[in-house]
Amino acid sequence: MTTPASAKTTPPTGAVVPALKEPPPTEYDGCFGCGDQASDGIRLKHTGLDGKVAETAFTVVEAHQGAPGLAHGGILAAALDEALGSVAWMLGKRYVTGRLETDFLTPVPVGSTVQLRAWCTGVDGRKAYLEGEGHVDGKLAVRAAALFIEVPEEHFEERP
Ligand SMILES: CCCCCCCCCCCC(=O)SCCNC(=O)CCNC(=O)[C@H](O)C(C)(C)COP(=O)(O)OP(=O)(O)OC[C@H]1O[C@@H](n2cnc3c(N)ncnc32)[C@H](O)[C@@H]1OP(=O)(O)O
Secondary structure (H helix, E strand, C coil), X not given: CCCCCCHHHCCCCCCECCCCCCCCCCCCCCCCCCCCCCCCCCCCEEEXXXXXXXXXXXXXXXXXXXXXXXXXXXXXXXXXXXHHHHHHHCCCCCEEEEEEEEEECCCCECCCEEEEEEEEEEEECCEEEEEEEEEECCEEEEEEEEEEEECCHHHHCCCC
């Protein structure tokens, strides 16, 4: 599998790849990535695990356009962030994205369904290394590598 990871998103030697605990625990209704109540959200739904690879999908609609008829790169990056984030949380702790590196390989037209896959490449202390990719009609369209950082519960306390 080709990796898009840089030195900052490549796990160090000795990092372990833990088993994932299904389902992902982050079902916050207001989440842009997965929330049912986020009216402008992309509503990614975890659809299962293939070994250590989590699978999900979303369909690009007009509201996601950048150039006419094409998905905005930020939407695709957000979808990858969500997919990787769900895998991080299936490691059993709370994580946030510290760094997200994204390659955009082909334009993604409105109406496309992007099939996303994400997996962990290693955990080292508070750092979790994740990778993922999105295919459209069987063709690799986007991919990402990320560093997630474990945070305490208080990180998610509501702010004024
Ligand atoms: C209620 C349910 C809701 C559930 C909601 C779940 C939503 C999930 C959504 C998907 C995921 C997201 O989008 S999360 C949202 C986007 N992300 C964020 O908002 C994160 C904002 N950033 C932060 O809060 C902070 O910077 C942290 C937590 C990432 C790190 O701060 P910290 O805790 O003080 O730790 P710090 O010492 O700085 O860093 C720890 C180690 O990580 C390294 N490190 C930190 N950041 C980076 C980085 N960008 N690139 C490289 N390395 C980094 C440091 O060098 C250090 O390495 P060493 O010296 O130890 O070697």
